[in-house]
Amino acid sequence: MIVRILGEGQFRVDEAAAAELNQLDTELEAAVERSDEDKFTAALASLLAQVRAQGAPLPADILEPSDLILPHEDSSMDEVRKLLTDEGLIPG
């Protein structure tokens, strides 16, 4: 599957890594719901690290939509919330 880290590019990640990513993603989502800034920062950091470690960067000239999209590494919780509500953040 293809995972994009916003501001960084796309990675091809093996399906086998999905369970672990999903676990981290659940933690991230829970942190956002509880407005837990510390947990949020930690969960996002490990999620991104995992994608970078497990994935191979997709060549730039490949035009494929991603299966999963992750916020950029300095994202605030507020930015992620906006990203989820489909307003403002994505231009165009």
Next chain:
Amino acid sequence: MYMKGTAARMGVMKRVSLVFKAKANRALDKMEDPRETLDYSYQRQLELLTKVRRGVADVATSRKRVELQMNQLQQSANKLEDQARKALSMGREDLAREALSRKSSAQSQLNDLQAQYAQLQGEEEKLTVASQRLQAKVDAFRTRKETIKATYTAAEAQTRINEAFSGISEEMGDVGMAIQRAEDKTAQLQAKAGALDELMASGVLDDVGGRRDDIQSELDMMSAGSDVERDLARLKGELTANAPKQIEGSGPNGGSQPAQAQASQAQPGPYAPPAPQYTPPQQAEQYQQTQPAGRPAADLPGLGDQPQDGDG
């Protein structure tokens, strides 16, 4: 798939990707002719490419401005350190303290700028990479666009167009956000840089190359003062060394010279207080002294005598 059993909690990653897809789909739905979609999208891609390149240039400009300010602050810090050393060597610990306290505030501004500089550098690099990636994707899109147009057969073409479109649309959304982020950061830093320029202009951080600061002028005054003392001592030394020589070698005609020199020394300098120029008329003073309060003018001794003189 990994999504099994997580229908209620989809996770951030999936939700964000769905948001992106929804956005692409809405754009696709607006287009009636698939060819129009391809051409319109390509135009927008080229526009975005221009925009991201301009973004890189803007960030670079900001970075250079911060760099300039960092140099100025570094110069200020160095200069203040020199001033402190000089002040201390002249025994003015108070001035040295003031110089060092300004140096410390220049230094803390400098540290702040260094962090901002690193941030800007990071943004510039990210944006440069984003611009290159977008360029590659736009090129890929153009190739695919031509192929799709050449082999255009309704339904199949539509599917391929949708794929190409959502692929590029996601990239465009990502790049668009990166530009926005860079612009926001740049704007913040511009505001800070403006405030810092004002601060430096105010002399609080000792604007190098600007107006002379007060520490420097006091140091200058002190060293000018010591120059005067030194010159004075030198002149005095010359005078005492020359005086006996002149008497010895004066001969019969030179006898009056030392006396003249003494006379000119005795004369008051140019800064001697001038004699008061205004002296009140003496008569008026006398009137004031002799006239008792409330007495009519006719009773004044001088005036009262007049008729008597006329009678006699």
